[in-house]
Amino acid sequence: MGLFGAKHKRSDAQLHQLLDDAHAGSDQCVRVLLRRTDLYPVYISPNFRTMLGVDPQRYIDDVHVLLRHIPAEEQPNLRRAVKAWDRTGKLSQLCAYDMPGNQPVRKHFRITTTPTANGEHYLVEFIDVTEEQQAIEQACAERDRALQIVEGRSSFMSQMSHEIRTPLNGIKGIIELARDHSTEPELLLDDLQRADELSAYLLSLINDVLDMSRLNSGHVELEALPFDMRLVARELQSMFEKQAQDAQIDYRVEMDGCDDVLLVGDRMRLNQVIVNFISNALKFTDAGGSVIITIREMYRNERTVNYLIRVRDTGKGMDPRYISRIFLPFEQEDRTIARRYGGTGLGMAITDALVDLMGGTIVVDTEPGKGSDFTANIPFKLADAKQVEQLEQEGETLETRSDDSGTPTEYEFAGKRFLLAEDNDLNAMIAAAMLEDLDVAVDRADDGPVVVDMFEKSAIDTYDAILMDIQMPTFNGWEATRRIRALERHDAQTVPIIALSANNYVEDARESRKAGMNGHTGKPIEIAELKAQLAAATAESALSSRR
Structure with missing residues (x-):
């Protein structure tokens, strides 16, 4: 009333x-x-x-x-x-x-x-009209976010177009110069060297752009497998110590208070994150400086443990005002960075997305002229008894991995015979020519069933390695590998099989391993990388045969 x-x-x-x-x-x-x-x-x-x-x-x-x-x-x-x-x-x-x-x-x-x-x-x-007003405000916020995304994508595409066109135009110009220098061998070799450097940068840029796209679209799934953090530290030490030594940089990987070292997570993606940090630190640190990696267990909660991974350098440092933009695509502190130090400008954006996917955080502390600290805090699950036993059986703990693996420092190509599975004629011609220049005999198969049939009909130990294209018409390289590994002949288990793929993602390398391959390398073939993978595969095969 x-x-x-x-x-x-x-x-x-x-x-x-x-x-x-x-x-x-x-x-x-x-x-x-x-x-x-x-x-x-x-x-x-x-x-x-x-x-x-x-x-x-x-x-x-x-x-x-x-x-x-x-x-x-x-x-x-x-x-x-x-x-x-x-x-x-x-x-x-x-x-x-x-x-x-x-x-x-x-x-x-x-x-x-x-x-x-x-x-x-x-x-x-x-x-x-509270509900209606909240709906309007939400719609406006979503509109603003959508406009921001569209603007960001437009800016990204514009920047990416510029970044891709620049080396392409450079390569095209150098080809014209090479034609003019066809009778001057020294100038011609210089042209080819510059074209090779530009094409390597372009390939790296495209790989990073595709990696960013996969991360942003949610197509990257983290693996949850047991690993030993001590082996991660040891591999990081060996991976960069020669480069640091050549640059006269004090480089160390230190583990501090790490009691729980048998963890569950995505080791390959973790490596990618830390390698990006270390690569940047070495890039921006001059001779006489230092790059120190600290891996520290912070705290544990039931079946979860949190790790701090810090990369500290005494390099050029940054203006702290730039930190808010460092993880944005193509963002660099000034326009001379790419020209003086290289890089695509996407590494930190990829790193940030990966750490976020892992449920972690990144903290940056930097000062111009005094260096930078990049610290990632990442949670991991603890390996259970069954997973620990699995690691020990596979020789993937610090205590069980053999140091006497027989890994050769060089892989000798001369006199070897390879089976090359490649359905593209041009790619096959280039790969065969590169290998033949190294005194490697090459037999080619142009489809999945063909490579399986050629290997099965060959004499035992005919082939020293199989280079396996992933995308082939009838069935792919992974299926071909599984069928070869299933053959009842001893070399089917020991012959090194290296994947060749234009998709050189972590997920693809992981799938190659699951199929029974020993390594995974991108196209075009980098001989140095192929040599390293064949050396590792040969050592792996020798170690397996002794167990």
């Missing part, structure tokens, strides 16, 4: 009844009837207190009490609207309203004021 002022009991009962009837069934609207002469509330709808959080008697005593709950920043607009109102038509204003209480809840009301037909009253309606 309505509330009426005690001093004004002469209000028309029929009018009150009409207002109550109009209000019946409406729980989203508060109605107040104000006398025009003095704005005295002659009628207040029953849900006033519930909807506005104010005692009706307070409103009767002070009609401006509701104004105090309208945010200060919105009050000037409301006052201007009231001042401009001609008192004859309807006044409508959208206002935020902070409900009274210790923890105010913000609502949104559309307040409409309409003169009655007899001109003696104003009907004021507070219509709750």
